[in-house]
Amino acid sequence: MRKMLCILLLLLALAAPALAQTQVDEVRTQIGENYVAYPQLTGMADEAVQKKINDDIVLSSGVANHLVTLATLGDSPWGLKVDYQVKLLGEDVFSAVINAQGKMPDGHEGQAYSALTYDLATGERLTLDALFEDVDAAVAWMEAAAEESLGQELSGYMEYSDITPLPREAFTLDADGITFWYPSDQLRLMSGYSGACQFFYSELAPFLLTEEDAVPAQIGAVQDPLSQQEARKAIEAAVTEGKLPHVPVTLGDRMTDVVDRYRLLRTPDEFPGGRYYVLEDPAFREILVISDAIQSGYGASVVEGVQMRRGDLCGLLIGQAVREDWHAILGEPDETMTFTDSMAYDYGLPVGESDIYHFGEHELRLHADTDGVLRAVQLGK
Structure with missing residues (x-):
């Protein structure tokens, strides 16, 4: 019995590193109302990799310079x-974006992002060739896509308005996608x-690496498509809850809170019965929040x-899916609304038709152009 107990204890000791779980701690230096806060990893099985990442966060994010500025503020x-x-994506990838506002290291007032993404196996910074078959x-x-979508929203009076080139080295990853952070x-x-x-x-999807051991598969960016039954169930659940996948707001949220958190890009557009809000946060590129x-x-x-x-609604990709696709999943719509030239102009949509479905207390509209291609997904009360 004693021998068996010793063996069990030895096995538990050997397994202990595998049970280590990566966590994110905060390091904060505060003087009055001013502060510098930044993330540091703890609990990693490989302490050398953990130290490598933590040291690089301090050096590459500009935190060291901000600490000097804070001390002499x-x-x-x-x-x-x-x-x-x-964002910690399993035990594979760690992403951080540092947001500095106020006095910059060069002595001027400003705001700046520093984006860092790491391979947790090696501690090295990830590059785009870990994600895409053909990076270029x-x-x-x-x-x-950025020129087309952001270009029409940005003011011609902006001094710094170069959408391209994309800042290839400054990106973060999360469960929904990849975000590029521009220098100011x-x-x-x-x-x-x-x-x-x-x-x-x-x-x-057409550009992502698809091998099982590649980063996109490891973080869930590449997944098997949903069956029609699975897609219907997921769509019904999302509409009933009042929250579209990938979009960080829910029906009923206070607009004051939404605007405070995600910031207005410009004055809201009015349409019959409501307003469209265009928000600054990158998650809302070509995504409008609607109020009364x-x-x-x-x-x-x-x-x-x-x-x-x-984007997509449970596999129905905007710009590619056609009406036959969502009819096969959701069945015939409860009603269909036709958008003529004048009506399409009022609502900022292409001429076409919107198929309307109801789940719970909420409404789903799938808007198709005259070719039957999905151009907008709208959730409403």
């Missing part, structure tokens, strides 16, 4: 606030924030709808 009217967002082809497509002297929005541009994995007409006051306004003009 004095009574600067600009202050300094450095915070971050992180993928970047060319993304740059064209290349693309700076009217709010003073640097620009950023996000692409869903479904948009990039604000007749009862902005403070009481809530999210009445969300309209996606890119």
